[in-house]
Amino acid sequence: MPHVSPIVEKGLDTLNDVRQGKLDLSWMNSNPQGWGVKAIPRDERGLGLEDINRVGNYGVVPDGGSLHGSMAPRGSEIPEHMPSLGCYDINDKSLVWADNVAHLYDEAVARQWSSARDIPWDQLKPQREDLEKAMCQVCTSLAEIEFIAGDMPAKWLWHINHDFHEVKLFLASQIFDEARHMEVFRKRALANGGGLLRSSPDAENQLRLILEAPNFTTGSALMHILGEGFVLTLFRNGEMFSLTPVEKKIFRLCMQDEARHVAYGTMHLKYFLEKHPEREDEIHDILRRGEEATFSLNQAQDTIEARAILAGGGLEHIEDGFVKLKYLFKKQIQEYLYRLRMAGLDRSHKLAIPFELPV
Ligand SMILES: [Fe+2]
Ligand SMILES: [Fe+2]
Known part of the structure; x- marks a missing residue:
């Protein structure tokens, strides 16, 4: 037997005891109030996060996350000597919660798609140079901005108390959604004889504002409601920018994902403002800069x-295009203000940008 550390020696001693029949089995009697539950799938979608939150006390999400600082699953028995990992400092439910978050996670899992298999890439056709270049420029821009919605949740994810695991799981699903969005727009740019065109200093300024937001909620308001809200309206009108069934399918599938992200952000802001009405000005201020x-x-x-x-x-019809963009911008503003109203915030008299573009 080689020399081993005390930690390994302790493990070997325990193994030896168990093999010799010196059983403990006290874990079998742990957490008695959590025993005897039987979660049942609600419907044909299978056993969702919402379903397991309906049994026993497992769906009770505390306003203050437990302070043991470990990754212990909510509802399990926590031994007294549980060590803290020292990184979970978002322990207030109101700073991350949204009442629809478990439902949105279940939906996210059910509606995953593949940019490799679910896009009819064989239906791409050679395009006029101006149209292909315009498509590639739009795809370059989208590939540049999409993963902010992966990086921003990732920045906050490991701070969030494990008692709010519904939020963590949803944000994890969002990170993968955004990975798929970044890849699908990159793929479209590279799949039809074109390529990536010019990246954008203006985009980087907006992305920095989101990444550097002082807390999760202001970052979420900027990204989930403003940024992704504008993108959602754009994707909803994706027919306007589509050359073939390929782009239509890309925009439609991305739209489904974005709708979840915006729905989370809207409901999180609502929850936050209900608990912290005194912080409304902070949200107004960050949104002004974001707008x-x-x-x-x-x-x-x-x-x-x-x-x-x-x-x-086409380039010769660019004026018609500007008219359509004016319509799109108006929709973006209207839907943005509507979502904020749903969250309990009225910015109709505080908007920092025009309601409409000049003709
Ligand atoms: Fe996205
Ligand atoms: Fe998104």
């Missing part, structure tokens, strides 16, 4: 030219 950055990105020359060429159907 300016979003406007700057949306009206950047590379962005509007490429979008208008696609929307108009």
